[in-house]
Amino acid sequence: MNNAHYHIIFNQHAGSGTSKKAWQQVEQVLIDQHILYTAYETEFIGHGAILASEIIQNEQKETGIILVLGGDGTLHEVMNGLGNEQTSIPIAYIPCGSGNDFARGVGISRKPLVALEKILNATEAKTFDIVHYKEKEQLKEGYFVNNIGIGFDAAVVKKTNHSTNKEALNKYKLGSLSYLSSVISVFFKQKPFPIDIEIDGQQQHFEDAYLVTTSNHPYFGGGVPIIPNAVVDDGLLDLIIVTKINFLYFLWLFMMMPFKKHTAFKRVHLFQGKVIKLYSPTLEDGQADGEELGMKSFDFEFQTVKRQFWFR
Numbered sequence: 236m237n238n239a240h241y242h243i244i245f246n247q248h249a250g251s252g253t254s255k256k257a258w259q260q261v262e263q264v265l266i267d268q269h270i271l272y273t274a275y276e277t278e279f280i281g282h283g284a285i286l287a288s289e290i291i292q293n294e295q296k297e298t299g300i301i302l303v304l305g306g307d308g309t310l311h312e313v314m315n316g317l318g319n320e321q322t323s324i325p326i327a328y329i330p331c332g333s334g335n336d337f338a339r340g341v342g343i344s345r346k347p348l349v350a351l352e353k354i355l356n357a358t359e360a361k362t363f364d365i366v367h368y369k370e371k372e373q374l375k376e377g378y379f380v381n382n383i384g385i386g387f388d389a390a391v392v393k394k395t396n397h398s399t400n401k402e403a404l405n406k407y408k409l410g411s412l413s414y415l416s417s418v419i420s421v422f423f424k425q426k427p428f429p430i431d432i433e434i435d436g437q438q439q440h441f442e443d444a445y446l447v448t449t450s451n452h453p454y455f456g457g458g459v460p461i462i463p464n465a466v467v468d469d470g471l472l473d474l475i476i477v478t479k480i481n482f483l484y485f486l487w488l489f490m491m492m493p494f495k496k497h498t499a500f501k502r503v504h505l506f507q508g509k510v511i512k513l514y515s516p517t518l519e520d521g522q523a524d525g526e527e528l529g530m531k532s533f534d535f536e537f538q539t540v541k542r543q544f545w546f547r
């Protein structure tokens with residue numbers, strides 16, 4: 236779009252600070268190419284959502300594009316700030332977090348200047364799914380772009396978010412290793428838990444669920460293809476449940492994940508549907524796009540919604 240006005244929401248803390256360098260490079264190109272932009276920096280957790288909702292209220296809908304520079308958490312905030320309004324403005328995204336799973340899922344380059352070039356050369360929006368969730372008991376709702384997890388992965392997210400080695404590892408572009416160290420330590424702490432699931436009206440109960448992740452596309456935890464066949468624009472959601480396993484089985488399962496062989500394991504259960512409902516009665520950790528949802532009993536309903544993204 237030649238006359239586009241880019242509203243840039245930038246999180247300098249994403250990727251434990253590696254996003255700062257990306258922003259310097261991106262801004263220089265915008266200046267050199269005389270691109271019209273306004274930059275807004277997130278100043279606190281949750282600010283991305285506030286900025287996005289302010290931008291959408293004041294923006295010229297025909298020419299405005301919101302450009303997010305940050306990780307999955309920043310994109311998550313922006314999508315939640317826009318809510319249903321996002322149907323009227325496309326989102327451009329330059330991934331510079333530690334995991335960048337949404338970028339992998341939709342095929343956005345993780346090299347900032349390549350991603351920028353594809354944004355500036357785009358002539359029309361692309362449509363992808365994101366997921367709307369409702370929490371029955373808490374009367375809460377929101378959106379996620381990657382996944383919502385209950386149990387093991389959520390406990391890993393909590394552990395990683397509070398780990399002191401995340402920043403150090405990110406500096407050496409080894410962010411995925413901080414997930415790995417949390418994965419191993421959480422394995423010995425997480426207990427199996429009961430869960431009721433409903434996929435397009437079909438109910439099933441698991442007594443010993445361990446990992447329960449509903450996903451919009453294949454990737455989680457910084458590039459692990461946990462649900463290899465998930466497709467980000469098919470209008471369908473994918474759910475993986477792994478039931479309680481011992482440590483050797485767990486190691487073997489995680490070693491097989493990069494090769495997408497884990498889906499054949501007996502304790503791995505995959506489901507796909509348009510509407511997915513989950514009810515976990517016990518207190519468990521929850522996470523949405525790597526953001527902690529707290530420890531509680533979850534009663535979720537998920538459904539995909541379409542959103543416009545701006546890149547070639």
Ligand SMILES: Nc1ncnc2c1ncn2[C@@H]1O[C@H](COP(=O)(O)OP(=O)(O)OP(=O)(O)O)[C@@H](O)[C@H]1O
Nearest residue numbers: 249250277278279280306307308309332333334335
């Ligand atoms: N000014 C700020 N101070 C502290 N935290 C912030 C600030 N602005 C944003 N945040 C928080 O930074 C966190 C990390 O951002 P983000 O998730 O985008 O990057 P990441 O964790 O490095 O990447 P990924 O989610 O792709 O692994 C988010 O939870 C966001 O709320």
